[in-house]
Amino acid sequence: MLPLLLASSSVYRRDLLSRLRLPFTCSSPDINESHRPDESATDLVKRLSLEKAQALAASHPKHLIIGSDQVAVLGGKIIGKPHTFDNAHQQLLNASGASVSFLTGLTLLNSQTGHYQTDCIPFTVHMRCLTPEQIERYLLAEQPYDCAGSFKAEGLGVSLFQRTEGDDATSLVGLPLIRLVDMLTAEGIAIP
Structure with missing residues (x-):
């Protein structure tokens, strides 16, 4: 089995990958993550997941490199990580009673052969109608300022959901x- 490399510094992705009980290492790719003019959200995350994997191919020959990128889309517009309380509060106010689509680009690159597989996996969160007070209590409790959509689904953020829709949570x-x-x-890896 070729060694696995996660092309990410995200603790969330590292924790998820550890569920598969496969040995892996992590390295953060240095790429330009800018959105190109007229590029759809789906094309953006697929391109960035591939570019993240490709950025580490030369320094990690004979590896299976996992690249991933995600955007949240609300009202047809990409919303990024809020970084601050005020931005997160506004994102959640805008999402109240609405649906937020999460598009996750995924690439597995075999740096030995150059072969890669790329896909975009959608998941939709239908939000409850939220009061400003609920939003404030949530943000103070969990501080999800590094999360697209301004919530942590694996934590208290699930309390903001009315329902979810998708094949892979x-x-x-x-x-x-x-x-x-x-x-x-x-790629010939047996799991479990």
Whole structure:
């Protein structure tokens, strides 16, 4: 088995990948993550997941490199990580009673052969109608300022949801494990 490399510094993705009980290392790729003019959100996350994996291929030959990228889309517009309380409060006010689509790009690159598999896995969160007070209590409790959509689905953020829709809940956290297992299997990795 070729060694696995997660092209990410995200603790969330690292925790998810550890669920598969495969040995892996992590390295953070240095790429430009700018959105290109007229690029759809789906094309953006697929491109960035591939570029993240490719950025580490030369320094990690003979590896299976996992790249992933995610955006949240509300009202047809990409919303990023809020970084501050005020931005997160506004994002959650805007999402109140609405649906937020999370698109996660996933790439598995075999740096020995150059072969790669790329996909985009969607997941939708239908939000409850939230009061400003509920939002403030949530943000003070969990401080999800490094999370697209301004919540942590694996934590208290689930209390903000009315329902969810999608094939793989792990894609909401940023690494779609169900699709990744398919990709690893195609590379000859037996799981479990």
